[in-house]
Amino acid sequence: MRPLPFTKEQMERITKEYPTPFHIYDEKGIRENVRRLQRAFAWNRGFREYFAVKALPNPVIMKILHEEGCGMDCSSLTELMLSGAVGITGHDIMFSSNDTPAEEFELASEMGVLINLDDITHIDFLKEHGGIPKTISCRFNPGGEFMLGNTIMGNPGDAKYGFTREQLIEGFKKLKAYGAEIFGLHAFLASNTTDENYYPTLARRLFQMAVELRDLTGADVRFINLSGGIGIPYRPTDREADIAYIGSEVERVYNEIIRPAGMELSIYTELGRYITGPYGYLVTHAIHEKNTHKHYIGLDACACNLMRPAMYGAYHHITVLGKENAPLSQLYDVTGSLCENNDKFAVDRPLPKIDIGDLVVIHDTGAHGFSMGYNYNGKLRSAEVLLEPDGSTKLIRRAETPKDYFATLDFLPLFET
Ligand SMILES: *Cc1c(COP(=O)(O)O)cnc(C)c1O
Numbered sequence: 001m002r003p004l005p006f007t008k009e010q011m012e013r014i015t016k017e018y019p020t021p022f023h024i025y026d027e028k029g030i031r032e033n034v035r036r037l038q039r040a041f042a043w044n045r046g047f048r049e050y051f052a053v054k055a056l057p058n059p060v061i062m063k064i065l066h067e068e069g070c071g072m073d074c075s076s077l078t079e080l081m082l083s084g085a086v087g088i089t090g091h092d093i094m095f096s097s098n099d100t101p102a103e104e105f106e107l108a109s110e111m112g113v114l115i116n117l118d119d120i121t122h123i124d125f126l127k128e129h130g131g132i133p134k135t136i137s138c139r140f141n142p143g144g145e146f147m148l149g150n151t152i153m154g155n156p157g158d159a160k161y162g163f164t165r166e167q168l169i170e171g172f173k174k175l176k177a178y179g180a181e182i183f184g185l186h187a188f189l190a191s192n193t194t195d196e197n198y199y200p201t202l203a204r205r206l207f208q209m210a211v212e213l214r215d216l217t218g219a220d221v222r223f224i225n226l227s228g229g230i231g232i233p234y235r236p237t238d239r240e241a242d243i244a245y246i247g248s249e250v251e252r253v254y255n256e257i258i259r260p261a262g263m264e265l266s267i268y269t270e271l272g273r274y275i276t277g278p279y280g281y282l283v284t285h286a287i288h289e290k291n292t293h294k295h296y297i298g299l300d301a302c303a304c305n306l307m308r309p310a311m312y313g314a315y316h317h318i319t320v321l322g323k324e325n326a327p328l329s330q331l332y333d334v335t336g337s338l339c340e341n342n343d344k345f346a347v348d349r350p351l352p353k354i355d356i357g358d359l360v361v362i363h364d365t366g367a368h369g370f371s372m373g374y375n376y377n378g379k380l381r382s383a384e385v386l387l388e389p390d391g392s393t394k395l396i397r398r399a400e401t402p403k404d405y406f407a408t409l410d411f412l413p414l415f416e417t
Helices: 008-017 027-040 059-067 077-085 102-110 121-128 165-177 198-217 243-257 273-279 308-312 402-409
Strands: 022-026 048-052 071-074 093-096 114-117 135-139 146-148 151-154 182-186 220-225 266-269 280-291 295-299 318-320 330-335 344-351 359-362 383-387 393-397
Touching: 008 280, 008 359, 022 027, 022 273, 027 048, 027 059, 027 243, 027 273, 027 383, 048 059, 048 273, 059 071, 059 077, 059 393, 071 077, 077 093, 077 102, 093 102, 102 114, 102 121, 114 121, 114 182, 121 165, 135 165, 135 220, 165 182, 165 198, 182 198, 198 220, 198 243, 273 280, 308 344, 318 344
Parallel strands: 022 383, 048 071, 048 266, 071 093, 093 114, 114 135, 135 182, 182 220, 220 266, 295 330
Antiparallel strands: 022 280, 146 151, 280 295, 280 359, 318 359, 330 344, 383 393
16 A cells, blocks of 8 residues: 555545645655755765656646755746746756757756766867856766666667767867867666666766766866666555665775775765655546446546656556555556547456445655646646645646647737637
């Protein structure tokens, strides 16, 4: 059984105020989790988490994270604008984008953010569109396969991101010639992994590369960005990543490589999923039961509200409120209403007997949940609600209305109001 930060009675009250479906985020859980991460890396004086905005791009959540000392990791024009609107700017933002349009580099330069370049050709492109800043970072792609022990964790050789080693050497020299003085190094080689060796193994790679770059180019490397990728236990049987252990293992590698090299580096992270993922819930009602060749429960939410199950076949745990201890006597496909057969939150899931009107809660929607939403079939995006530490709730995004859906047609005479 997965614990929830609200009771059935509380949620019945909340759904009277905000019609389902909506995502609700547990502020207390998010704050405590960030503090755990910061404690794990407290040994590193310059440690900073730059929250991956794409995971949960809500300004109220971003503000909460900023209060906790986080910066923001942005990768698009609107993510930069959103951060700016919350008053987050300058080196409180890491801009880790790829295939970057000129206007995005221009805004990033204007806001004075930390820019993490994805490609060697972007050096001259940035020089033209915003200029080369004093502090700059580059993304590394070592190629080949990324192994943890005997397991292939990622396929950098196939990934569109980053500079090769040779390009980093050439790129750092060029950036220096263009006036850059302080350098950072970034890589993202595995996604959604709870393997505690991921960050330490990645850190070793990046630390070695940092020493090598200093030796070969004379660059003053000051920070290493371990990026995102730490996963969460979506299944009740999944193990949680032990963040304190991960922090101490990265420290061990730091003491082994960086100290003897006479360097001092700040460690940055760009976690998204790990920070907010477990602290979001999609709250829905069961609106239909259908028995044909299989048994279906139809919800008032669909894949437009949470795409991961349809897109990746991802598991999201489901709790039927008030039936937490009931026997899992049924085998249901839990569906949305899209005209797509992959619009299923769960397939053949053992669940308690569900009645129409039951509150059905889908877990772990706090990252890459709402933000991956879309409007297929003319479905509207849901509201987002904040569950505050004292148990009260606050609307932090209203639900879309048909008017929002038609907004981009408002120049057509048909839709003029
Ligand atoms: C998506 C992304 C992240 C965050 O990934 P998580 O899996 O949510 O931790 C961080 N950095 C970059 C550059 C990304 O593209």
